[in-house]
């Protein structure tokens with residue numbers, strides 16, 4: 001079944017707006033309507049669901065109909081009729097195409113805190129889109145059913161950039177979030193959407209593992225407003241064994257973001273036995289402090305058994321509390337705990353006077369004591385984009 | 388290219404440890420069941436005939452049928468074709484004919500060969516409605532000239548995994564491989580694997596082992612190795628892992644009695660896409676039960692043609708198909724790759740033209 005914008009918006013209005021207007025978390029309700037997350041029982045198609053095919057950016061001709069993709073550090077060398085590692089870019093007669101432009105498999109409004117962004121337009125909604133595919137394969141992926149699928153396995157919407165922007169505005173979203181899977185693999189779609197969003201007065205927020213080459217990243221930074229990076233570990237071995245990637249390009253990405261002026265936050269998922277040694281967590285906090293400065297929000301998130309890591313226990317909340325304290329002792333001003341609802345580590349405290357300035361419970365703001373981005377108690381400026 | 392030792396060690400450790408570090412559900416590895424018992428040499432039968440395909444690529448179905456019947460007789464050591472087919476298949480089998488249709492009409496499994504296989508299966512008593520001709524997608528099948536048939540009528544069925552059959556919901560894992568299998572795989576009780584003899588710019592050659600990439604949802608993950616400057620370069624040393632995953636998690640070892648490699652027209656460079664300047668008429672079929680042995684011999688035929696055409700050997704290049712010998716190692720144990728241990732049988736009227 002093809003789902004065009006009209007059907008999509010009809011569904012969205014029916015399922016989602018009530019939630020938006022009343023402030024109810026509609027992620028679950030709308031997911032039933034809008035997430036087509038690679039359920040293999042659902043009809044799938046490789047033609048019906050790949051509506052648009054667009055020439056890719058950032059690749060080079062290697063001759064003999066082979067191409068080298070330059071979008072991410074994997075730099076796949078791809079023969080004719082084959083796809084890159086991410087499964088969403090295909091070589092057809094020596095021309096490289098993206099198969100996910102305008103073909104999101106998920107599209108619905110989310111609180112911006114869910115991304116999580118804690119210092120970027122708090123309390124607003126982000127129209128959140130994803131396509132199939134990823135350039136990593138993290139063994140703990142929460143969205144593996146779509147991230148590790150090819151676009152013909154997911155049920156997709158026909159939503160070119162202009163329709164995404166219009167739908168986001170119709171639904172009172174203040175930003176568009178590129179999320180759930182890895183937006184690097186739908187780069188062209190994200191870039192065009194962010195350009196159109198900016199013209200329409202919407203912001204763009206990228207939720208990424210940061211596994212992207214510098215040139216496309218720099219171009220992206222000119223067009224988006226916020227980036228959240230999942231730093232998976234500070235050990236290359238973890239990247240190799242658990243994510244099928246490399247650490248260094250992610251560190252390079254963080255330094256480029258530091259210099260770009262784009263707002264960015266970091267999430268570190270604490271996975272028991274794999275990246276949770278005291279030394280590694282300390283090294284991570286120190287690296288952030290020394291290379292990026294004290295004001296970058298760093299979220300330590302709780303792991304739950306998932307995908308290929310189903311035999312590990314969830315992270316002990318005490319571990320997260322201890323880690324947060326350790327990182328703050330190193331000098332980081334904004335250290336958070338994720339996936340532990342109601343924990344004090346979900347809220348923001350003024351680094352000078354220590355007062356609670358934003359109280360959060362899960363994805364929702366319960367109290368906001370910032371005045372023009374400053375602590376209402378002592379006047380200290382709190383880093384972030386608040387309006 | 389050398390196999391990535393670290394990854395291989397990792398894979399071994401993951402399996403060996405029972406409860407692996409990464410929580411991978413352990414499958415037991417296959418016991419060799421695809422070919423003849425280990426003590427006997429696996430046979431690869433080659434049948435070539437100059438009349439089977441002409442210069443305009445017209446294929447004679449009657450000649451194909453005879454070549455195939457002669458080959459299965461030699462393979463099984465029986466006297467009559469019907470006995471050979473009966474030895475290979477039971478009448479109540481649901482047989483999946485896994486064709487290779489990525490490359491359009493010219494370089495995909497030939498309709499005439501598939502037709503001859505269907506006739507052979509019927510002679511063993513397999514009902515037509517229990518024969519499924521399949522590949523990854525409807526689109527590929529149609530572009531290779533197959534007519535789709537989903538009805539349970541008296542014709543063989545023909546359809547791709549997508550749409551609408553799809554993949555198993557559960558992910559199957561073995562070492563570092565994690566994939567979902569086509570639901571067609573679990574539906575069938577036996578298979579005929581019908582690869583095409585051709586070069587592959589990422590794997591070196593694509594033959595019977597590589598053809599199973601069409602049975603998983605994420606072949607793109609396994610086309611690359613990272614061993615050169617950490618870049619994703621061609622080299623398909625995951626192929627044996629994918630085969631092991633299929634074998635161990637689906638009982639495929641018992642389900643794969645026959646491989647019929649289409650070598651009527653073959654391609655020695657710039658595959659798997661069709662390239663008319665790199666194809667030649669070989670006019671043959673390769674028939675075996677051991678995928679490793681068949682791939683070893685197929686590689687030799689392609690190497691021989693490359694030498695004849697003035698091309699470099701694949702050996703020593705980044706795409707040297709090491710995966711064939713890896714498939715034969717003690718860990719994967721998918722078949723025999725040592726040339727001296729393979730029994731080559733000529734069932735045609737031309738020499739096989741090996742290296």
Ligand code: SF4
Pocket residue numbers: 069070071072073074075076083084085086087089134135184185619
């Ligand atoms: S974006 Fe995809 S195709 Fe391009 S280099 Fe990365 S994994 Fe390979």
